[in-house]
Amino acid sequence: MRPLGLAAFDNERSRKKQYQLVGDALLAGNIEQMNSQLAKFKQLLANFALEHGRQIRSEPSFRNEFARMCAVLGVDPLNYSTKNDGGSVWSTVFAKDINDFYFGLAVRIIEKCRETRGSNGGIIALDKLLSDLNKGAENPISQDDIVRAVESLKPFGPGLHIENLHNGSTVLVNVPKELNRDQTNVLSACEALGYVTTPILADNMGWDAGRGQYVLDEMVASGLLWIDKQVQPTQYWSPAAVM
Known part of the structure; x- marks a missing residue:
């Protein structure tokens, strides 16, 4: 015989509470398992960086793929540290802080913009800039490296930024204000x-x-x-x- 009245409501609330407890337990277990797997992936990523450091340093395409793997896992290479030495993955790979690498590249970009501003009005095609920066370079860079270097300068204002034109070309703009x-x-x-x-x-x-x-x-x-x-x-x- 089915319970009637207040007893029926009490039983229904009890069942819902039990379902909620079971659901919370399953969710907590899944989150813990995912966090454990993510930690393993991060450690594998760090080991990969150490093993293939030479290629990451010298091959722009390899470096870009490594950066994309970091992005997929939600890893910031600048802040993520290995358990062995406490240093960031990037600093280990480059044998120096990665901030120095991109800061140095940003300085080279600014210098090139100053050199060419009189001839291009402060707007230089990204492929032209890449070609100029790679002339005589021991370790070539890629357009992705240029983009990251320019993004690192955002805290200093919009004077230097990358613009995608409607015809598909990409330019680096070095003007006091953003283009409208x-x-x-x-x-x-x-x-x-x-x-x-x-x-x-x-x-x-x-x-x-x-x-x-x-x-x-x-x-x-x-x-x-x-x-x-x-x-x-x-x-x-x-x-x-x-x-």
């Missing part, structure tokens, strides 16, 4: 002919003459574009296209 959307669109348009005009912007982006002229004048003032008034309509050239 209109400026990014203009740079993308410059990739086709090397220059733009207000009619080109009107035809391709639907801008009226006032908007186009304002954006172009602002970019000329910032050194992002060079102006050629000897032709009509006036052409606004990307310094990178002129070189």
